[in-house]
Amino acid sequence: MSNHIKIAPSVHSDLLGKLAEMKKYHPQQDAPTKAAFILALFDPDSPQNPISTYELYNVVPAPLRHFLGAKDQLLDVDFTDQYPEGQKPLKSQQASATAHPETLAQLIHIPEIAEVKKQGNNLVKVGYVNQMPCPRCACSLAAGHVCTLAIDSSAFDAEWATRRDQEYINMSLKIMEESGTHMIEPQSEVPEWTTGKLPRHRLAGQEIYTNPLSVTEKADIIKGFNAHVQPFNKHTNYTATISIKSRDDFFAIGRQTLTPGIPEDEYFEKLKEQETKYSYTIPPGTALLFALQPHGIDPTEIEIEFDETPAMRDLINILGAGATHIKFPISHDLHHKMQESAEITFRTATHKSDHEEASKEKEYKIYNQLNALKVLKAALGTKLTLEVQPPTPKHDNNAAP
Numbered sequence: 353m354s355n356h357i358k359i360a361p362s363v364h365s366d367l368l369g370k371l372a373e374m375k376k377y378h379p380q381q382d383a384p385t386k387a388a389f390i391l392a393l394f395d396p397d398s399p400q401n402p403i404s405t406y407e408l409y410n411v412v413p414a415p416l417r418h419f420l421g422a423k424d425q426l427l428d429v430d431f432t433d434q435y436p437e438g439q440k441p442l443k444s445q446q447a448s449a450t451a452h453p454e455t456l457a458q459l460i461h462i463p464e465i466a467e468v469k470k471q472g473n474n475l476v477k478v479g480y481v482n483q484m485p486c487p488r489c490a491c492s493l494a495a496g497h498v499c500t501l502a503i504d505s506s507a508f509d510a511e512w513a514t515r516r517d518q519e520y521i522n523m524s525l526k527i528m529e530e531s532g533t534h535m536i537e538p539q540s541e542v543p544e545w546t547t548g549k550l551p552r553h554r555l556a557g558q559e560i561y562t563n564p565l566s567v568t569e570k571a572d573i574i575k576g577f578n579a580h581v582q583p584f585n586k587h588t589n590y591t592a593t594i595s596i597k598s599r600d601d602f603f604a605i606g607r608q609t610l611t612p613g614i615p616e617d618e619y620f621e622k623l624k625e626q627e628t629k630y631s632y633t634i635p636p637g638t639a640l641l642f643a644l645q646p647h648g649i650d651p652t653e654i655e656i657e658f659d660e661t662p663a664m665r666d667l668i669n670i671l672g673a674g675a676t677h678i679k680f681p682i683s684h685d686l687h688h689k690m691q692e693s694a695e696i697t698f699r700t701a702t703h704k705s706d707h708e709e710a711s712k713e714k715e716y717k718i719y720n721q722l723n724a725l726k727v728l729k730a731a732l733g734t735k736l737t738l739e740v741q742p743p744t745p746k747h748d749n750n751a752a753p
């Protein structure tokens with residue numbers, strides 16, 4: 353038997369009031385808030401009071417803030433420049449250094465979620481947001497099983513929302529619709545849900561082990577995992593593994609994942625549109641943190657290792673969620689360049705390469721990659737381990753056969 357449950361009107365107006373306060377002032381930026389999000393957790397049968405609420409803002413992750421400040425666009429860079437011809441992923445790997453609150457809410461340590469799961473009970477997640485979520489955050493809300501999202505009606509009037517109408521709003525709406533995140537206009541509706549019919553699409557591509565494993569066993573798991581790549585992962589098939597230094601009974605592995613509810617053929621359709629910056633996927637490190645949240649693992653405890661240089665967006669998300677012990681490989685060339693000068697130099701991000709020749713574009717990319725790596729290294733120090741890959745042999749086309 354299923355029942356229609358509505359949030360108590362007083363709770364709803366309290367949450368709207370809280371959001372309005374958050375919009376006025378960002379505690380870290382001494383300015384109005386660009387993106388404010390409240391995650392409210394409810395017992396599905398009793399909406400009189402939320403179990404707890406979390407208030408989140410758009411943030412440059414703490415370790416990076418010191419180096420970037422207002423220059424956060426300087427991490428607008430694609431790290432994952434390692435794809436065979438024709439398999440280049442969408443431009444979705446590009447990212448600013450700002451983590452978005454709708455995504456962070458699904459990654460941070462929330463003890464109540466693990467507690468409810470442990471007791472075998474259900475929990476309803478309701479979100480309140482002051483702007484239209486970007487497609488990445490729409491994927492996050494879907495993967496995080498946010499059942500209802502209350503979006504401030506003024507969200508659709510924002511300058512960037514109009515500018516990005518097609519790729520931005522349409523994609524976000526589509527993602528939420530297909531994944532079962534119900535959107536409401538909070539000035540005229542209150543969030544509601546139907547008991548027994550909560551969105552429960554499973555997040556694919558993540559495996560979690562809660563028994564002690566030897567180094568060999570872990571290596572075998574990684575090998576087996578990488579042997580079974582799903583079609584959509586052929587485009588970005590790096591993986592992330594997570595372990596906890598103080599515990600030998602936790603190990604997790606994951607890869608980029610298609611947002612639950614989105615059919616694979618729609619992903620491929622989107623992939624053909626080279627112009628768009630967004631896709632329907634969640635990158636490996638981020639997807640793994642999603643999978644960890646119900647296990648009560650605090651990202652600040654984890655060590656996360658990537659088998660390829662991860663996308664910057666992926667790093668920003670995991671740093672924003674509190675992870676700092678990170679390891680990934682980088683090319684010999686890039687490492688060599690890092691050694692030449694450890695100094696971080698800033699150049700404004702308006703020097704986009706759209707009107708420059710291809711060679712300049714490449715130069716700019718390397719420059720940005722280098723700068724982003726230097727910032728990361730300076731920010732994380734010994735917590736960031738870069739595994740330098742052996743130099744790639746140079747092919748001499750003029751050499752005699």
Ligand SMILES: [Zn+2]
Binds near residue numbers: 452485486487488489
């Ligand atoms: Zn977003």
